[in-house]
């Protein structure tokens with residue numbers, strides 16, 4: 001058995017993470033042992049009290065995970081938990097191979113899943129309510145006798161309680177009396193609402209005296225609220241998953257639960273300083289499971305503290321608390337100003353400040369920028385998604401002239417369709433830079449790629465910094481036609497120089513012309529970042 005680390009926080013309240021067990025039950029997540037070890041390290045670093053690593057014996061990967069976690073991870077905060085079921089009906093607990101696998105995992109803590117809904121006992125287990133109670137009693141007592149700490153997950157507790165409250169409570173009592181430290185009431189089908197959860201938890205606590213936990217699936221979109229409602233009613237153990245990953249639509253999201261407990265309830269559930277790691281850990285886990293972090297996730301999403309409306313910005317300028325429920329730095333996130341046609345002077349001033357410009361003394365200039373943004377957005381531009389194009393526009397107003405690194409004489413792109421079904425794409429650009437006329441032709445996978453290559457060929461000798469730029473994303477959107485026949489095309493381009501990424505926008509009736517504008521801004525911004533002075 002592994003050495004059990006001393007809990008770094010009081011045992012009076014448990015943050016129990018089941019990303020590696022319930023989180024892994026999400027469609028599309030397929031973790032290797034190495035992934036599981038990496039996530040376990042992140043969660044331990046974050047400071048959760050318990051990490052449920054999987055079901056040893058259910059598959060070779062989970063069995064190996066426990067072997068390797070014990071050997072390879074020096075847990076600082078968390079205790080490792082093995083998950084499994086109570087013994088099978090009619091089988092002696094010491095003869096049940098899956099109970100033996102729980103012991104062999106070496107995990108100091110075991111969570112047992114048990115039935116607490118009589119219909120499940122009869123239909124899924126095909127046994128009697130009495131035998132189910134004996135399965136709970138025997139398995140908990142056996143594991144306790146082997147020195148394991150035991151938590152018991154009562155599957156379908158709330159639905160079972162609605163059908164037969166006396167039986168559901170009897171399961172809780174049986175587990176508690178047999179030595180389970182916590183009995184976890186599970187909303188397995190995720191159909192509960194917060195008021196229902198708190199009423200049931202309060203009654204079960206009063207009637208059984210058992211220590212209770214909560215495990216809430218998110219099928220009504222209420223898993224976090226249900227978790228907190230259970231805490232309000234007296235539960236002292238919350239089961240959650242990073243980013244809410246889990247079976248079907250997911251589980252209770254660890255990060256808003258922890259943030260609420262720490263910041264709204266004033267309950268210390270993480271080691272000192274760790275709350276500020278919330279955003280980093282959330283994104284790190286998303287990377288390992290290979291899912292894009294949700295931009296709108298509470299507390300940790302990049303949009304969680306992004307302000308778009310002009311009136312909000314004007315109040316935030318005076319005091320950010322006026323439109324934010326917490327200081328984003330508390331969870332390692334930051335405030336962002338978005339510039340769009342909903343912006344007012346305050347939004348532009350704050351965005352300017354973010355970009356290093358003090359615009360506070362120049363109402364006239366700020367008014368001009370607001371007017372240009374609104375006019376351009378009406379034409380189809382979008383600046384909230386194209387920070388670099390906005391900065392170029394702002395600089396043009398501040399500096400009194402556009403930041404030009406080259407002048408365009410003309411460009412053209414040719415798409416050639418051949419009878420054998422193949423295509424050729426070729427572009428020619430004619431430019432002027434530093435007094436030189438530059439002409440270049442290039443081929444590409446498509447006409448925009450050909451234009452991008454021709455532009456680089458033409459400019460690279462004059463601006464060698466362009467060699468390090470890479471186009472990393474390209475998005476086209478056809479906007480609703482405004483002039484009867486023509487629809488407008490908006491192109492967003494993301495470019496990287498290896499140190500950072502920026503986005504630029506172009507709008508025209510023709511997709512290639514829109515792309516050209518976005519590329520033109522992308523190159524100008526890349527040269528600006530590289531510290532290159534524009535042409536006179």
Ligand SMILES: CC(=O)SCCNC(=O)CCNC(=O)[C@H](O)C(C)(C)COP(=O)(O)OP(=O)(O)OC[C@H]1O[C@@H](n2cnc3c(N)ncnc32)[C@H](O)[C@@H]1OP(=O)(O)O
Nearest residue numbers: 055057058059085086087088113114115124125126155188
């Ligand atoms: C609500 C939850 O999310 S609980 C977690 C669920 N997670 C998983 O199921 C993932 C891992 N599961 C597995 O790998 C497999 O399902 C295993 C290894 C656990 C079991 O596999 P199998 O033996 O092939 O059985 P199967 O998957 O069909 O499950 C049904 C069996 O489990 C038994 N069972 C179901 N719940 C319980 C329980 N709480 N206690 C004891 N036995 C149970 C059923 O009675 C049935 O037994 P039987 O085959 O003897 O009739």
Ligand SMILES: CC(=O)C(=O)O
Nearest residue numbers: 022153155156186188
């Ligand atoms: C245990 C569990 O995952 C559930 O009841 O949903």
